Amino acid sequence: MKDVASLANVSIATVSRYLNGELNRMSTQTAATIKEAITKLNYVPNSAARQMVTHSSKIVAVAVANIDDYFSTELFKGANSILESHHYTGVLFDSDSDNQRENELLNSINQNNFDGLILQPLTDTADTIRQQVKRDIPIVVADRELEKSSWPEVITDNYASAQRAATYFYRAGFTRVIVLSSDVSAASTRRERFRGIQDVFEKIDVINIPEESYQRQQVKAELMQLISKTNEKTLLFALKERWLLEFIAPLFVSKVIDPQQFQVTAFADTRLAHALTPEIKLIHQNPFLIGASCAEILIEILNGNGTQVRGKNIVPAEFDWRD
Amino acid sequence: MKDVASLANVSIATVSRYLNGELNRMSTQTAATIKEAITKLNYVPNSAARQMVTHSSKIVAVAVANIDDYFSTELFKGANSILESHHYTGVLFDSDSDNQRENELLNSINQNNFDGLILQPLTDTADTIRQQVKRDIPIVVADRELEKSSWPEVITDNYASAQRAATYFYRAGFTRVIVLSSDVSAASTRRERFRGIQDVFEKIDVINIPEESYQRQQVKAELMQLISKTNEKTLLFALKERWLLEFIAPLFVSKVIDPQQFQVTAFADTRLAHALTPEIKLIHQNPFLIGASCAEILIEILNGNGTQVRGKNIVPAEFDWRD
Known part of the structure; x- marks a missing residue:
């Protein structure tokens, strides 16, 4: 760096500014x-040395719950779209629906030099995160609400949108609902959605699909058993898109169940569910926009305007959204 | 670090070894x-300082072509499964099917302190990568072959598996094929697959779906036009899963086309396509295993055993794979 400064006849501080864009x-x-001087000397800035000087890697960590879900990948795409335009690069960490793994990732983020963190948390409380991330880097929380958190959050209106969808089907004469979800109590998103359904329906069956690994045949059998034992008009309500695609869509495609007696809704994130099952009224979240909003808030904090963007930010979901 | 060493009554080098696991x-x-000393002093290792000493971040960059595709996310999951067990963390960079973006990501990887790189490249030549990644970090190439490369590669047997599938349908009386693909010439995977089809079929139509952005209605219209103008037994061949799910599966689900006259095959990566369309004979790649193999090779290189693992490594695809 000294050689570059000397050849270019500028101060080392100016070279440092140049290297940081x-x-x-x-x-x-x-x-x-x-x-020109950099090219002439074939100078590669040593990252660690550069970081010592600037304390900036220009990299933002985006830690998501599970990239098996479109929600997580779309969230990352959205965050990147904003980060890029501010000359940051987003990198994705995948917690893989595993709390232990999330801890390790957060620890690795803490140990290395990331400029900020956008986190779709598995854990429910801010304390768990603070135990791992001890450095004072800007954090924005996506999708799931945290207890005792002072970080800005960007979330969907889970309760209101679930209630809106449930009400629609209840008014259309549906009196029962079968909910497909992972452990409802384990995430704020699911609790809120379930609460929205409970506000409308009294007769609720829940098929609990373990998040980390599940037996497809067993889930299918459980669903078919609940379907076969009722004569009522029944709504199948998937709390996330994957359960719709894996377990419910095949039943309709293969005409196993009567579309007069059974209808379906689900929280869905992509155009895929809609393309496959255009007749189903879905609750369309906007993970891309949630990710982009998180990145916008993070950039504000990195630019020193953090105090204006604290608190809870809602990205509304749309019921019966059309492509 | 000095304080920790002093309190624990060991050398700084020993503390450093401890911090690096x-x-x-x-x-x-x-x-x-x-x-105990670390806890007592509430010591947080400064990442940049630590990296100056150890030259290791324990983080491996996994740069993929586009996380819209299951292939890329599964590749990342597979790589992570191996990296984890060797106490490395994999982080994902998404090139988003954009060559310019890939350049920027590689530059960012070069500027920062990653221990290795697993790359599913967009570019065709090793030179483009070398222009960005100037540091001497271990690189393993996944999925796509590179010209003039000396890095180890892990790829699918694209040519042989496409030819195997095409032969099956040709023998079953299918005389035409409609191929759905992004620019065939732009990636080694697609060139190899197309070559496998050309070895079997003479009558080939190609629907070219631009990778970065495409008009769904236009693709649909083009497909319907090709379908309606033929009376021959025709195979619809999607060179990747997304085109199967978005454009072909809906036609079968909605019974728009005659399953006697038209059959389908596709390169597919997940259980999803199979769950939705169990009657379709798919070519099942194993991106998880490709990612895991890449990580195994990378770990070998990081452990100093690199010379034994150079060259091309094939992970075979399976035709008519069953869950």
Whole structure:
């Protein structure tokens, strides 16, 4: 870096600014001279040395619950779309629906030099996160609410949108509901959605699909048993898109069940569910927008405007959304 | 770190080894004493300082072509499953099917302190990658072959498996094929698959779906037009799962086309396509295993055994695979 500064006839601080992309703080001529010197000397900035000086890697960690779900990948895409335009790079960490793994990832993020963290948490409480992330880096929480958190959150209106959908089917004469979900009590998203359904329906059966690993045949059998034992008009309500695609869509495609007696709704994130089952009225979340909103807030904090963006930010879901 | 060493009554080098997880190089008692000292002093290892000493972040970059595709997310899951067990963390970079973006990601990986790189490249030549990644970090290439590359590669047997599937349908009396693919010439995977089909079929139509953004209605219309103008027994061949799910599966589900005249095959990566369309004979790749194999090779190189694992490694695809 000294050699580059010397050859370009500028200060080391100016080379450092150049390397951090702060080009607005120098003339075009100066930037061009530094670039030339770098090329001439074939200089590769040593990341660790650079980080010691600047405390910035220009990389933001995006830790998601499970990239098996479109929600998580879309969230990452949305965050990246904003980060990119501010010359940050987003990298994805996958907690893989495993709390122990989430702890390890957060620890790794703490140990390394990321500029910020967008987190779709598995854990329910902010304390668990603070135990791992001891450094004072900006954090924005996505999708799931945390207890005792002072970080900004960007979430879907889970309760209201579930209630809206349930009400629609109740008014259409449906008196029972079968809910497909992982452990309802384990995540704020599921609790809120379930509460919205409970507000409308009295007769509720729940098929509990373990998040980490599940026996497909067993889930199928359980669902078929509940379906076969009722004559009432019954709503099948998947609390996430994967359960709709894996367990419910095949029943309709293969005409196993009567579409007069059974109808379906689900929280869905992509165009895929809609393309496959255009007749189903879905609750469409917008994970891309949630990710983008998280990144916008994080950028504000990184730019020193954090105090204006604290608190809870709602990205509404749409019922019966059309492509 | 000096304070920790002093309190634990060990050398700074021993603390450094402890922080890098090299616990086999000290007694359990020593490790416990250091841990106690760290807790007492509430010491957070400064990542940049630590990296200056150890040159290791224990993080491996996994740069994939596009996480819209299951292939990429499964590849990442597979890599992580191996990396984890060797105490590395994998982070995902998404090139988003954009060559310019891939360049920027590689540059960011070069500038920061990752221990290795598993790359599903968009570019065709190793030179493009070398222009960005100037540091001498271990690289393993996944899924797509590179020209002029000396890095180990882990790929599917694209040509042979496409030819195997095409032969099956040709023998069953199918005389035409409609191929759904992004630009066939742009990726080695697609070129190889197409070559396998060309070896069997003479009458081939190609629907070219632009990778970065496509008009769904337009693709649908183009497909319907090709379907309606033929009376021959025709195979619909999707070179990736997404095109099967988005464009072909809905036609069968809604019974728009005659299953006697038209049959389908596709390169598919997940159980989803199979769950939705159990009657379709798919070519099942194993991206999880490809990712895991890449990570195994990378770990070998990181452990200094790189010379034994150079060259091309094939993970075969299975035709008519059953869950």
